Amino acid sequence: MRRLFTLTAVALSVAMTASCSLFGSDATDGKVVLVTHDSFEYDQAVFDKFKADTGITVEVRKSGDAGALTNQLVLTKASPLGDVAFGVDNTFASRALNEGVFAEYRSPEADKGPQRYAVDDTGRLTAVDFGDVCVNVDPAALAAANVPAPTSLEDLADPKYKDLLVVEDPATSSPGLAFLLATVSQYGQKDFQGYWARLKANGVKVVSGWEEAYTQEFSGSSGKGKRPLVVSYASSPSAELDDKGKPRTAALLDTCFKQVEYAGVLTGAKNTEGARKVLDLLLSADFQSKVPDKMYVYPTREGVQLPAAWAAAPPAENAATLPAPDIAANRERWIEQWRAAVRG
Amino acid sequence: MVPLGFLAVFFLWPVAAIIQRGLGSSGLARVLGSSDTWAVVLFTVAQAAASTVVAVIAAMPVAFLLARCALPGIAVVRAAILVPFVLPTVVVGLAFRSLMPDGGVLSIVLANAFFNVAVVARTVAGLWSHLDRRAEDAARALGASPLRAFTSVTLPALRPAIGSAAAIVFLFCATSFGVVLLLGGARYRTLETEIYLRTVDLLDLSGAAALSLIQITAVVSVLVLAALARRRRETAMALRARTETTRRPRGGEWWVAGAAYAVVASLMVPIVALVVRSLSTSDGWGLEGYRALSGTGFRGSLQISGIDAAMNSLRAATDATLLALVLGVSASVVLVSLGRSRAHPGFVDTLDTALMLPLGVSAVTVGFGYLITLDALPGDLRTSAALVPLAQAIVVTPLVIRMILPVLRSVDPRLRQAAGSLGASPWRVWREVDIPLAGRSLLAAAAFGFVVALGEFGATSFLARPDSATLPVVIGRLISRPGELNNQMAYAACTMLMVVTVAVVLLVERLRVRSVGEF
Numbered sequence: 001m002r003r004l005f006t007l008t009a010v011a012l013s014v015a016m017t018a019s020c021s022l023f024g025s026d027a028t029d030g031k032v033v034l035v036t037h038d039s040f041e042y043d044q045a046v047f048d049k050f051k052a053d054t055g056i057t058v059e060v061r062k063s064g065d066a067g068a069l070t071n072q073l074v075l076t077k078a079s080p081l082g083d084v085a086f087g088v089d090n091t092f093a094s095r096a097l098n099e100g101v102f103a104e105y106r107s108p109e110a111d112k113g114p115q116r117y118a119v120d121d122t123g124r125l126t127a128v129d130f131g132d133v134c135v136n137v138d139p140a141a142l143a144a145a146n147v148p149a150p151t152s153l154e155d156l157a158d159p160k161y162k163d164l165l166v167v168e169d170p171a172t173s174s175p176g177l178a179f180l181l182a183t184v185s186q187y188g189q190k191d192f193q194g195y196w197a198r199l200k201a202n203g204v205k206v207v208s209g210w211e212e213a214y215t216q217e218f219s220g221s222s223g224k225g226k227r228p229l230v231v232s233y234a235s236s237p238s239a240e241l242d243d244k245g246k247p248r249t250a251a252l253l254d255t256c257f258k259q260v261e262y263a264g265v266l267t268g269a270k271n272t273e274g275a276r277k278v279l280d281l282l283l284s285a286d287f288q289s290k291v292p293d294k295m296y297v298y299p300t301r302e303g304v305q306l307p308a309a310w311a312a313a314p315p316a317e318n319a320a321t322l323p324a325p326d327i328a329a330n331r332e333r334w335i336e337q338w339r340a341a342v343r344g
Numbered sequence: 345m346v347p348l349g350f351l352a353v354f355f356l357w358p359v360a361a362i363i364q365r366g367l368g369s370s371g372l373a374r375v376l377g378s379s380d381t382w383a384v385v386l387f388t389v390a391q392a393a394a395s396t397v398v399a400v401i402a403a404m405p406v407a408f409l410l411a412r413c414a415l416p417g418i419a420v421v422r423a424a425i426l427v428p429f430v431l432p433t434v435v436v437g438l439a440f441r442s443l444m445p446d447g448g449v450l451s452i453v454l455a456n457a458f459f460n461v462a463v464v465a466r467t468v469a470g471l472w473s474h475l476d477r478r479a480e481d482a483a484r485a486l487g488a489s490p491l492r493a494f495t496s497v498t499l500p501a502l503r504p505a506i507g508s509a510a511a512i513v514f515l516f517c518a519t520s521f522g523v524v525l526l527l528g529g530a531r532y533r534t535l536e537t538e539i540y541l542r543t544v545d546l547l548d549l550s551g552a553a554a555l556s557l558i559q560i561t562a563v564v565s566v567l568v569l570a571a572l573a574r575r576r577r578e579t580a581m582a583l584r585a586r587t588e589t590t591r592r593p594r595g596g597e598w599w600v601a602g603a604a605y606a607v608v609a610s611l612m613v614p615i616v617a618l619v620v621r622s623l624s625t626s627d628g629w630g631l632e633g634y635r636a637l638s639g640t641g642f643r644g645s646l647q648i649s650g651i652d653a654a655m656n657s658l659r660a661a662t663d664a665t666l667l668a669l670v671l672g673v674s675a676s677v678v679l680v681s682l683g684r685s686r687a688h689p690g691f692v693d694t695l696d697t698a699l700m701l702p703l704g705v706s707a708v709t710v711g712f713g714y715l716i717t718l719d720a721l722p723g724d725l726r727t728s729a730a731l732v733p734l735a736q737a738i739v740v741t742p743l744v745i746r747m748i749l750p751v752l753r754s755v756d757p758r759l760r761q762a763a764g765s766l767g768a769s770p771w772r773v774w775r776e777v778d779i780p781l782a783g784r785s786l787l788a789a790a791a792f793g794f795v796v797a798l799g800e801f802g803a804t805s806f807l808a809r810p811d812s813a814t815l816p817v818v819i820g821r822l823i824s825r826p827g828e829l830n831n832q833m834a835y836a837a838c839t840m841l842m843v844v845t846v847a848v849v850l851l852v853e854r855l856r857v858r859s860v861g862e863f
Binding site for chain 1: 437807
């Protein structure tokens with residue numbers, strides 16, 4: 001008898017789950033919860049128009065950075081925090097995929113550009129935006145010191161640029177980690193430590209986070225620090241404008257590492273149908289055209305008009321990348337090796 | 345029992361769940377067996393002890409000034425020393441970094457002490473200002489030097505307040521996160537930053553759980569030691585109104601008052617640096633940062649305006665303070681009643697210690713704990729805006745208890761017995777004797793709790809939804825975006841936070857003066 005009861009309960013719940021995913025949009029109250037990281041910003045007008053078109057209210061729930069977000073999604077996969085997630089990046093993607101956090105959904109919008117940045121061919125994560133972590137320079141300060149701007153990673157180890165570079169610690173900072181990955185990508189697993197030993201000999205300064213590096217050490221920001229070379233983003237110069245609206249700083253486009261941010265429908269979402277529509281929204285021309293101004297990164301959709309100020313700070317054409325599984329497998333070891341080379 | 349129930353649901357359960365999640369594998373043995381772990385433990389304890397010593401030494405003259413001196417401007421000093429407590433750690437970290445570019449351990453210790461001078465000064469002054477002067481005067485009349493009178497009469501009487509303030513400061517310093525992460529980088533690591541890195545970056549839950557267990561064990565031992573120290577020393581004392589115990593300093597007392605002003609002045613150095621930053625622009629001075637607070641920053645870096653965030657801060661802090669006062673006062677009353685009845689002292693101490701635990705557990709442990717437990721409650725609190733005041737109340741309640749409890753315990757039992765024998769019901773005794781005597785501490789605790797909630801960053805940044813972002817969260821956001829305007833806005837928002845703090849505390853001081861008739 002008891003067994004029969006259990007079986008009935010199981011059958012009922014399976015039926016209910018199935019009906020939920022089949023007729024999801026009817027069963028819920030037209031709300032989709034978008035789980036994301038602290039840096040997610042959006043234009044409310046785009047979400048309002050989406051609501052007028054589809055009846056779906058998007059509720060945004062932010063917490064932590066990309067790493068914290070990924071780990072939250074893993075921890076809560078049995079009872080997800082929302083329906084769709086945005087902000088897992090290429091350094092954390094494998095962890096989320098291995099843990100089965102995301103369900104398959106290939107958006108029709110993905111063919112309009114985002115597919116170029118796909119992490120694999122399972123269609124569980126779709127690229128929404130990308131940014132480049134690059135060395136930024138303060139040309140005025142370099143001119144005053146009478147040295148030409150460096151152009152490559154190799155230049156940074158040149159004695160001409162002794163004591164001029166400040167970088168973030170890859171153990172505590174995500175641009176710091178991206179820059180470490182740029183050097184791994186360029187010099188390979190065997191030689192990147194040697195490169196960092198040369199940087200160390202050349203007086204590289206390591207600080208714990210982007211805030212300190214950029215707003216305190218870098219001479220080109222409002223903090224007016226001492227060092228004219230800093231690891232930041234390709235888009236940072238567009239925020240450092242002079243009286244004429246021209247950037248005072250520049251990014252070295254041959255020193256970049258590409259960070260791609262993905263979105264996906266969560267496994268076990270309450271409103272799968274709505275979540276898919278929200279994913280389509282994130283890839284739509286409306287949303288993508290606001291991505292640069294709101295989040296300082298580039299849209300993955302092709303043919304999206306960039307703001308005028310961004311013309312002066314173009315994206316890197318050949319930013320370095322590494323396969324996500326390689327990053328996932330080696331991240332800790334590389335950081336340890338980095339620490340051995342730089343902390344000595 | 346309500347406070348215990350609240351603590352169980354919003355603290356013990358999430359923490360237990362996250363630790364249990366980590367203990368399945370061999371994490372504990374691996375972490376305990378690593379010499380690296382013990383180096384981290386050693387550094388954690390050493391820097392916390394050093395910071396506590398610095399904070400206590402700096403705070404004692406200030407406590408003297410607040411408690412014993414009738415000088416103009418005392419209310420301002422009392423308010424000003426609380427300002428460091430509400431500043432977001434990332435901003436204080438940057439301020440210390442710019443003041444001491446190669447500070448290392450020293451800058452960590454000084455920054456931790458900077459945050460906590462107010463805790464010691466105000467807790468100790470709270471008791472000191474009620475101490476009867478006559479015992480000290482008697483000692484002087486019998487020929488004791490001022491120093492001797494202080495060390496043999498006043499200091500023993502102050503010990504419960506110093507002990508409990510030092511224990512709290514030690515816990516704050518041992519678990520301080522932002523300061524160590526920012527000023528220590530990867531070189532100086534504490535249990536707290538290790539737990540954070542392992543949970544958030546590595547998803548090494550078993551390692552993080554093992555470290556959490558070490559931290560909790562250490563915290564419990566500190567709390568037990570502090571409770572033992574308190575039990576021996578908390579005795580009934582004749583409490584006096586402050587008006588009876590203050591006067592202009594005399595002779596050598598001027599040196600102590602001078603030292604207090606010097607401490608206050610040095611606390612102001614990083615604060616002035618922040619204000620100066622908020623006013624400086626690329627071409628001189630300007631108010632752009634302040635004007636921009638009504639907007640959302642350079643190219644809309646924020647979701648809500650700075651002003652909205654300030655309103656959110658005030659609302660959340662008010663809710664959190666009310667909640668914490670209800671919880672803290674009822675818990676204190678229960679603890680004192682149990683202590684007066686024939687309840688086993690060990691039981692009372694255990695309860696007391698349990699109520700202090702939130703001070704010593706990593707915010708990230710609690711935050712991740714919420715994620716995996718609170719979905720079992722109706723309404724999925726994990727995504728609710730109510731989580732922010734709830735989490736802040738968890739942080740503030742132990743502070744309220746620590747400020748109320750010593751005063752309630754020092755109420756002379758004879759006063760209560762007299763009231764009782766005159767026919768007052770137990771509830772009436774509480775209302776007419778204990779609460780009025782503790783009234784001043786209650787207000788102080790409310791103000792203190794309010795500003796702590798106002799400045800809370802760790803748990804809030806983890807839990808705040810975009811529409812419920814508070815000022816510290818917004819400051820953290822602005823400081824992590826390029827653009828001069830964002831930087832100015834961040835420092836302007838800091839200044840605003842400081843102004844609100846001073847205003848709140850001055851307001852409470854004002855209210856207090858009117859209610860002096862209680863005594």
